[in-house]
Amino acid sequence: MSNESKVKIALVVNGELTEVAFAPHKTLLEVLREDLSLTGTKHGCELGECGTCTVLLDGTPVLSCLALGLACAGHSVRTVEAMAQGGKLHPLQETFADLGAAQCGYCTPAFLLAAEALLASNPKPTRAEIKDALAGNLCRCTGYIKIYEAVELAAERMNGRV
Amino acid sequence: MAEYRVIGKALRKVDAVAKVTGTTRFADDLAFPRMLYCKLLRSTEPHARLVSIDTAAAASLEGVHAILTGRDLPIPFGILPVSQDEHTLCVDKVRFIGDPVAAVAATSEEVATAALDLIKVVYEPLKSIASAEEAVAHPEPRIHDYGDGGNLHKLIDLEFGDADAGIAAGDIVREDLFFFEGSTHLPMEQHAAVAMWSPDGKLTLWTSTQTPHYVHRAVAKVLELAPARIRVIATPNGGGFGGKSDPFNHEIAVAKLAMLTGRPVKITLTREEVFYCHRGRHPTLMWVRTGVKRDGSITGMHFRSLLDGGAYGSYGVASTYYTGALQTVTYHVPRYHFQGARAFTNKAPCGPKRGHGTPQPRFAVEVHLDKIAEQLAIDPAELRLKTLVPPNSLTANYLRVGSMGLGTCIAKVIEGSDWKRKFHKLPEGRGVGLACSSYISGAGLPIYWNNMPHSGVQLKCDRGGGVTVFCGSTEIGQGSDSILAYIVAEVLGVDPFDVAVVTADTDLTPVDLGSYSSRVTLMSGNAALQAAERARQILALHAGRKLDVPVERLTFAGGRVFDSQDRKRGTSFAEAVQWAEAAEGTVGTVGSYTPPQSAGKYRGAGVGPSPAYSYSACVAEVDVDPETGIVRVPTIWIAHDVGRSINSASVIGQVEGSIYMGLGEALMEEMAYRGDLKVVHKIPSLLEYKSPTTLEMCDVITYLVEDPDPNGPFGAKEVGQGPLLPVMPAVANAVYDAVGVRIDEVPITPEKVLKALKRKQKGESPRYGPEQFPDIPWPEPIRVPTPWEGGDGKAVTTAPLSVERPH
Numbered sequence: 001m002s003n004e005s006k007v008k009i010a011l012v013v014n015g016e017l018t019e020v021a022f023a024p025h026k027t028l029l030e031v032l033r034e035d036l037s038l039t040g041t042k043h044g045c046e047l048g049e050c051g052t053c054t055v056l057l058d059g060t061p062v063l064s065c066l067a068l069g070l071a072c073a074g075h076s077v078r079t080v081e082a083m084a085q086g087g088k089l090h091p092l093q094e095t096f097a098d099l100g101a102a103q104c105g106y107c108t109p110a111f112l113l114a115a116e117a118l119l120a121s122n123p124k125p126t127r128a129e130i131k132d133a134l135a136g137n138l139c140r141c142t143g144y145i146k147i148y149e150a151v152e153l154a155a156e157r158m159n160g161r162v
Numbered sequence: 163m164a165e166y167r168v169i170g171k172a173l174r175k176v177d178a179v180a181k182v183t184g185t186t187r188f189a190d191d192l193a194f195p196r197m198l199y200c201k202l203l204r205s206t207e208p209h210a211r212l213v214s215i216d217t218a219a220a221a222s223l224e225g226v227h228a229i230l231t232g233r234d235l236p237i238p239f240g241i242l243p244v245s246q247d248e249h250t251l252c253v254d255k256v257r258f259i260g261d262p263v264a265a266v267a268a269t270s271e272e273v274a275t276a277a278l279d280l281i282k283v284v285y286e287p288l289k290s291i292a293s294a295e296e297a298v299a300h301p302e303p304r305i306h307d308y309g310d311g312g313n314l315h316k317l318i319d320l321e322f323g324d325a326d327a328g329i330a331a332g333d334i335v336r337e338d339l340f341f342f343e344g345s346t347h348l349p350m351e352q353h354a355a356v357a358m359w360s361p362d363g364k365l366t367l368w369t370s371t372q373t374p375h376y377v378h379r380a381v382a383k384v385l386e387l388a389p390a391r392i393r394v395i396a397t398p399n400g401g402g403f404g405g406k407s408d409p410f411n412h413e414i415a416v417a418k419l420a421m422l423t424g425r426p427v428k429i430t431l432t433r434e435e436v437f438y439c440h441r442g443r444h445p446t447l448m449w450v451r452t453g454v455k456r457d458g459s460i461t462g463m464h465f466r467s468l469l470d471g472g473a474y475g476s477y478g479v480a481s482t483y484y485t486g487a488l489q490t491v492t493y494h495v496p497r498y499h500f501q502g503a504r505a506f507t508n509k510a511p512c513g514p515k516r517g518h519g520t521p522q523p524r525f526a527v528e529v530h531l532d533k534i535a536e537q538l539a540i541d542p543a544e545l546r547l548k549t550l551v552p553p554n555s556l557t558a559n560y561l562r563v564g565s566m567g568l569g570t571c572i573a574k575v576i577e578g579s580d581w582k583r584k585f586h587k588l589p590e591g592r593g594v595g596l597a598c599s600s601y602i603s604g605a606g607l608p609i610y611w612n613n614m615p616h617s618g619v620q621l622k623c624d625r626g627g628g629v630t631v632f633c634g635s636t637e638i639g640q641g642s643d644s645i646l647a648y649i650v651a652e653v654l655g656v657d658p659f660d661v662a663v664v665t666a667d668t669d670l671t672p673v674d675l676g677s678y679s680s681r682v683t684l685m686s687g688n689a690a691l692q693a694a695e696r697a698r699q700i701l702a703l704h705a706g707r708k709l710d711v712p713v714e715r716l717t718f719a720g721g722r723v724f725d726s727q728d729r730k731r732g733t734s735f736a737e738a739v740q741w742a743e744a745a746e747g748t749v750g751t752v753g754s755y756t757p758p759q760s761a762g763k764y765r766g767a768g769v770g771p772s773p774a775y776s777y778s779a780c781v782a783e784v785d786v787d788p789e790t791g792i793v794r795v796p797t798i799w800i801a802h803d804v805g806r807s808i809n810s811a812s813v814i815g816q817v818e819g820s821i822y823m824g825l826g827e828a829l830m831e832e833m834a835y836r837g838d839l840k841v842v843h844k845i846p847s848l849l850e851y852k853s854p855t856t857l858e859m860c861d862v863i864t865y866l867v868e869d870p871d872p873n874g875p876f877g878a879k880e881v882g883q884g885p886l887l888p889v890m891p892a893v894a895n896a897v898y899d900a901v902g903v904r905i906d907e908v909p910i911t912p913e914k915v916l917k918a919l920k921r922k923q924k925g926e927s928p929r930y931g932p933e934q935f936p937d938i939p940w941p942e943p944i945r946v947p948t949p950w951e952g953g954d955g956k957a958v959t960t961a962p963l964s965v966e967r968p969h
Contacts, residue, residue: 039191040184045433049848080184097178100811104639105181106400131856143822
């Protein structure tokens with residue numbers, strides 16, 4: 001309830017040590033969006049069904065709607081807001097924009113982060129590996145095809161082949 | 163083909179960077195100081211009288227600022243003038259599980275939710291109606307006290323020529339029954355809205371709507387405010403697909419709560435609540451009888467549909483007409499009889515979903531034709547090619563077909579899929595199926611009758627060289643903001659990323675009716691084209707004088723205005739604006755678009771006409787596992803006649819997205835209800851409502867057919883909806899080719915395939931599908947002679963016309 005006393009934790013958000021106080025029942029999704037104003041992370045169900053709230057926790061994709069904010073104390077969280085650096089888009093953001101992999105854009109931050117985690121562990125994924133890695137993220141606009149193509153093109157660029 | 167610099171190119175969308183950086187502000191991303199949170203209490207009864215609502219305990223909860231019940235907002239609303247049958251909160255009775263009965267504004271969502279638990283509602287249950295057939299059988303108790311009798315909301319009977327005689331003239335007459343299960347849009351973004359009331363009497367509403375103009379009207383009506391005092395801003399929609407096209411109760415509730423509290427009020431629906439908003443595909447039972455000559459030409463068709471409308475009208479009257487309207491625009495049907503009925507049931511209301519009322523009959527007609535082709539021993543592609551509607555012609559029901567690229571589409575997918583080597587020739591368990599379709603590029607008539615434009619644009623040229631386009635059109639991911647920028651950039655010769663786009667704000671932008679019926683590229687595109695051409699005229703006049711070049715020799719390209727015969731003789735676009743501004747003041751123009759007059763003059767002729775029809779042909783290849791009944795679709799080939807693509811990447815994206823959504827409807831998506839009464843949603847969640855993931859999605863091979871239509875901007879027709887339509891029948895036809903069973907019902911689930919396979923093994927009819935169409939008290943038909951039988955588009959009054967009973 002509203003008069004529940006807040007707890008304060010420290011965690012690394014997008015590379016910055018961050019202290020934040022919030023009601024202890026809050027999910028990481030709520031802490032990011034409501035207490036840190038990082039609204040780039042979206043939500044589609046808040047039940048762990050759609051993948052729309054995906055962020056990276058210590059480099060691994062997690063559903064921020066299922067992670068308790070408290071449990072993230074001392075950990076490192078990466079959201080879409082950190083992907084563009086120095087005013088320049090991340091290669092995945094470039095290819096998602098160029099190829100039309102974002103239509104409504106609502107699921108896009110989650111797909112970008114899931115793809116970034118994939119490319120970090122597997123720099124040259126096959127189409128089947130991309131499908132597997134993104135199978136937990138729903139997109140209703142694109143039919144996924146432009147997303148695969150964008151991940152493949154970004155992988156090529158990041159590997160210096162293009 | 164004209165050389166374009168922008169049109170047709172695979173450019174980034176103007177909002178692409180915002181989308182990939184997460185900076186697009188969706189409705190739930192908005193937050194304001196002192197903002198309150200709204201929650202709705204929803205009915206737990208499918209059909210009941212509201213005896214009492216006690217909000218006293220909830221009101222005394224710390225943090226609760228206001229509570230509304232139905233009596234606070236007695237004025238009804240609805241998207242169509244003929245079915246103003248919704249209330250913000252139920253007044254006298256509830257009509258489905260999920261119907262809202264009270265709204266709370268509190269300092270947090272948690273407090274608001276706790277307050278809902280304290281509201282005591284006493285219901286007096288009424289018999290509930292779970293299906294259209296049940297609604298036909300049980301006229302009482304009535305769910306609504308209006309409509310065409312009992313629980314039938316709408317009855318339509320239209321006959322174009324003597325259809326029975328036409329059918330009888332066929333060498334064969336075939337009759338089939340089909341059922342199309344309901345499905346929902348499932349946008350990834352849950353609906354959200356924020357309202358703010360200012361003490362100067364001005365209301366601002368941000369909402370994830372596809373139709374800010376209609377929300378504007380509904381809010382003004384229910385809250386009895388002057389429209390001039392209401393500003394509706396459609397936030398970018400995180401997916402719409404038709405599900406955000408109605409004005410919604412939650413939008414009006416937060417507006418009223420903001421007025422009462424003087425504080426900003428936000429609501430974000432839960433995923434469960436999105437299933438209750440619904441307005442998705444109508445579950446539709448269909449019966450079709452067609453007469454066909456041995457050569458494949460159709461002599462007549464009689465089509466019946468029965469739609470399960472759910473608890474409210476929504477777009478349902480239009481949806482019902484659409485189940486009959488477009489059968490005639492693909493294949494030549496010389497005589498045509500359509501009977502459609504929509505029933506009220508105690509389930510979430512149905513409405514417009516991608517393809518609006520036409521995917522169901524398209525499924526029926528395309529599987530029906532597949533059966534006819536088999537009966538006549540004609541290749542299904544050949545059959546279709548023989549019966550195509552000619553371009554620039556009028557159909558039996560007075561729809562004006564312009565450009566018509568279906569023949570080319572069929573040829574493309576037949577060749578691409580290697581159809582001739584596959585059809586009937588693949589090993590058991592694998593098959594191919596063909597289906598075609600057509601869709602409107604916007605409706606010919608507005609929802610409420612008037613003579614005003616359907617889309618308006620204002621355009622401002624800045625002396626710095628920038629251009630700003632203002633238009634009421636609403637970006638829902640389909641790329642409508644980008645279309646405006648590309649068209650203006652093409653005409654004025656500037657970089658599309660130097661064009662600022664301001665859209666979907668009733669204070670700032672001229673009306674565009676909304677993002678529905680695939681109307682935006684054609685209509686707002688034409689309005690933008692007109693505004694840009696007018697601006698170009700002004701700029702050319704003054705540039706021509708300054709440069710001493712005849713106006714007709716001026717070219718606008720690459721950010722310059724120059725003599726096409728001497729490229730060095732020119733100036734920058736910015737300086738051209740400065741010259742014009744110095745000569746005649748601020749450079750601003752307007753453009754607008756009104757569709758051409760419809761040819762049909764009979765009652766009901768308003769649904770179906772469009773400035774242009776898109777065409778699609780589709781081949782699906784399937785693998786059917788006879789042990790499990792599971793259907794897998796490795797590849798779909800799709801050719802789409804888009805007239806002209808404004809952005810080829812966006813067009814292909816729309817095609818692929820349509821195929822994806824069609825595949826979901828073909829194989830798994832269903833708005834299923836459970837419980838003894840079959841009125842409880844089968845767990846309204848993204849897990850239980852199955853939709854394709856990356857693992858189910860097929861490969862898509864897309865062919866764009868560009869046959870420019872004179873009514874489209876640069877020849878463009880629609881693409882956002884049409885390519886979905888042929889997917890379901892193509893998959894069904896492929897399943898038949900693979901294992902010899904007819905699944906005359908979507909979704910084609912493993913259970914249905916196994917049941918049909920069992921029947922086949924036992925030597926019974928190898929089919930799964932509906933067995934009968936109920937008796938409906940059809941009205942006397944409205945008889946309209948066809949154009950080739952001396953008709954002028956008007957009905958002949960041999961019988962008294964049934965008069966619409968307005969609410």
